Amino acid sequence: MYVSMKYILDDANKNNYGVIAANVINLELARGVINAAVEENAPIIINIGQGQMHKHASPDIMCDMIKTLAIKTHVPVALNLDHGSDFNRITDAFRNGFSSIMIDASQYPYDENVNITKKVVKLAHSQGVTVEAELGHVGQANTFDNKNKTLYTDPAEAVKFLKDTKADALAVAVGTAHGSYPKDLKPELNFNIISDIKKYTKIPLVLHGGSGSGSENIKNAVKCGINKINVCTDTFNSCRNFLKERLMENPEIDFLSLMIELENAAKETIRSYIKISGSCNKANNFSYYEY
Structure with missing residues (x-):
């Protein structure tokens, strides 16, 4: 079933578990992600990044395809625009039926972040579309700015931000980063920040940069209040590595078999990742609902 992200995250928030949000750019990734959720009987969130949507994963094609896949299964499936920052791209996703929009204005000063986020909230909430915002700034692993504690989310500011914007979920900066970490390096997360923000806001919290952050970090983050874990790099890397190895084994493999x-x-x-998140069998928590 195709649902709003809020519908999924409200249950995760109430019952203290995490939901995987996996980036997809084509049919094979979309079906692979949704089938993983079906096999683990788990709710799932499909992410499409703004850049991914612009370069390859056209929203008019992707949204209809994902809706079709979603309505054929019993598990809740939401579709989220990841890291939306350009208002034209945001409205494009909105018009084509995404059930959630992430507005990322975290690079701006607080007041500007609030004003931009409020604009998206007003648009999205008019049609029951979920809004995820970001406060603090989740950077890039290859520049090591995940260690820059000045970019971390301030719990007191988070309370004010959510009161000012009415966003449905908040992405927090606590030590993870986007992209691939250097080999054998696991980020150090500030779990106290997660706990404090959850304690004072009680809304669904989002961990960006889940790839490569380690199972213990993810499990502890969920215990402290994370409800959505974004995974992109590990999926893309595992698919790239699979293709490389499979073609070396059998350069003449049939293309259809390769895609399967x-x-x-x-x-x-x-x-x-679903097994780490705590969402296995949580699809049982949801009655039939269609966005």
Whole structure:
């Protein structure tokens, strides 16, 4: 079933578990991710990044495809625009039926972040579309700015931000980063920030940069109040590595077979993250609902 992200995250927030939000750009990834959720009987969120949407994953095609896949299954599936920052791209996703929009104005000063976020909230909430915002700034692993504590989310400011914007979920900066961490390096998360923000806001919290952050970090983050864990880099890397290895094994493999196997590779990566998140069998919490 195709649902709003709020519908999924409200249950995760109430019952203290995390939901995987996996980035997809084509049919194989979308089916792999949704099938992983079906096999683990878990709710799932599909992310499409603004840049991904612009370069390849056209919203008019992707949204209809994901809706079609979603209505064929019993597990709740939401579609979220990840890191929306350009208002034209945001409205494009909105018009094409995304059930959630992430507005990322975290690079701006507080007041400007609030004003931009409020504009998106007004648009989205008029049609029951969920809004995720970001306060603090989740940077890039290759620049090590995940260690820059001045970019971390301030709990007191988070309370004010949510009161000012009425966003449905908040992405927090606590030590993770986007992209691939250096080999054998696991980020150090500030779990106290997560706990404090959850204590004082009681809304769903989002961890960006889930890839490579380690199972213990993710489990502890969920215990402290994270309800949505974004995973992109690990899925893309596992699919790339699979294709490389499979073609070396059999350069003449039939293309259809290769795509079917690629879909399975994506599925297994996301299944492993679903198991860490605590969302296995949580699809039982949801009655039939269609966005």
